Amino acid sequence: MVKPSESSSTQEQPLPTLWLLGKTGAGKSSLIQALTGSSAVEVGNGFSPCTKTSFAYNFPQDKPLLRFLDTRGLGEAHYDPSEDIKLCQRQSHVLLVVAKVEEQEQSAVLEVLSTIRKAKKIKQVLLVYTAINTVPESEKNRLVAHHQGAFEKVWGSALAAIEVDFDCDTQTYYHREQLVAAITEIMPLVGLMLDKKEHTSLEEQAFAKVKNEVLWYATGASFTDLFPVVGLVSVPAMQAKMLHSLAKRYEVKWNTRGFAELIGVLGTSFSTQYGVKLGARQLVKLIPFYGQTVGAATAAAVSFGTTYGLGRAAGYYFYRKSRGETVNSEDMQQVYKDAFELGKKVAPRE
Incomplete structure (x- = not known):
């Protein structure tokens, strides 16, 4: 990343x-x-x-x-x-x-x-x-x-x-x-964007205020990942920009050390799978016909899910840090997994 x-x-x-x-x-x-x-x-x-x-x-x-x-x-x-x-x-x-x-x-x-x-x-x-x-x-x-x-x-x-x-x-x-x-x-994405349901926790209320920004970055990452090789650079770049913006919104100091800590809380398996899957998605898109249709669409949906999941987990992390609270690794990983699956489900298909 x-x-x-x-x-x-x-x-x-x-x-x-x-x-x-x-x-x-x-x-x-x-x-x-x-x-x-x-x-x-x-x-x-x-x-x-x-x-x-x-x-x-x-x-x-x-x-x-x-x-x-x-x-x-x-x-x-x-x-x-x-x-x-x-x-x-x-x-x-x-x-x-x-x-x-x-x-x-x-x-x-x-x-x-x-x-x-x-x-x-x-x-x-x-x-x-x-x-x-x-x-x-x-x-x-x-x-x-x-x-x-x-x-x-x-x-x-x-x-x-x-x-x-x-x-x-x-x-x-x-x-x-x-x-x-x-x-x-x-259009499932519209439902997630326009959802105004009551939130059960203060952390969820805080994320609701930045959710559309996270969706914007997820949509951008998804779109650029439609094209062979481009996503290898564009997706991580958009995610990095999103994290910087979210840290600012939550008023949390953001630097290389903070980045390493956030990724560390997500776990080493996240970092390993992230790199392997990102590279694999780009290779699949190079397969004639299949890569340009099914492969590209799948890559775009996964990039949307990954970006939304990362943004949701980052929101959880930044909220806890802004209040001086300890961030539970297992809880944060579950937040990421749930948001990743939701993101894949609502990702734009065109």
């Missing part, structure tokens, strides 16, 4: 992307606020233009892990969606069709959805019905059935749907957990 460093280069990497398709006023910005916890001002100022009518919002803004694409203008006069569709189909992983439940007129959305289906670029679609609590129960059921039938008819098959109601002023997010769970089924 590379020793402590403050600098490493990162390549441009693709972000898991949610394409929000819906009419103006459907609640797309509120959905972003509910999922990310960002304010209306942060969301409004965070959008950057992709085309004349499509905008991207990266979250978090400083070290992005997720991108929202918003196509605006549906249902408006003289709006031509062709340019937006071409862009969004190329970048998106999941299409979220957002419809305000009481808005029965959805012809513009249905037309674009039909075009998307014919292009056969987007495979994953989730329907999100908003403002669900603004209508009586009996009326709500009728409206949802109406929308569901129309959308499924255009798509040609059954579509999963979530009913939500987000009041961003009071931060009352009805069915937010169900929406996150539905997205997680398709």
Whole structure:
């Protein structure tokens, strides 16, 4: 593993992307606020233009892990969606069709959805019905059935749907957990990133504040390890930069001695396996065809898991050190193993 460093280069990497398709006023910005916890001002100022009518919002803004694409203008006069569709189909992983439940007129959305289906670029679609609590129960059921039938008819098959109601002023997010769970089924990394469950210990609470940064480094390491030999240098470099950054966040002095102590607590088996497995992953990627597909994908997933596991274990270590507490080697090794397995499970597959 590379020793402590403050600098490493990162390549441009693709972000898991949610394409929000819906009419103006459907609640797309509120959905972003509910999922990310960002304010209306942060969301409004965070959008950057992709085309004349499509905008991207990266979250978090400083070290992005997720991108929202918003196509605006549906249902408006003289709006031509062709340019937006071409862009969004190329970048998106999941299409979220957002419809305000009481808005029965959805012809513009249905037309674009039909075009998307014919292009056969987007495979994953989730329907999100908003403002669900603004209508009586009996009326709500009728409206949802109406929308569901129309959308499924255009798509040609059954579509999963979530009913939500987000009041961003009071931060009352009805069915937010169900929406996150539905997205997680398709994109596991998003679920880990957006998880806001209660934490049982102060140490877990402390790590929750740096978790997205660890995920950012894990995603970067995973992406660079897709390429033969590159990962041999890039993965340890990104991990070293992550450790330096985490030490700073936990206000722990970080130097070569601290690095050696952290690795020592993880155990000699960790260091040995780390070096052997890293080299083996690079060799596998050199095998024609297999290495460029299965080998590269496996290497990327393992690098994600290793980096996330190392970051999680480092968080545990730095938290204890910052409080002057003794770090139990067995406990820390278990923290690493659990996080490594979770990281492999949620690692991006594209």
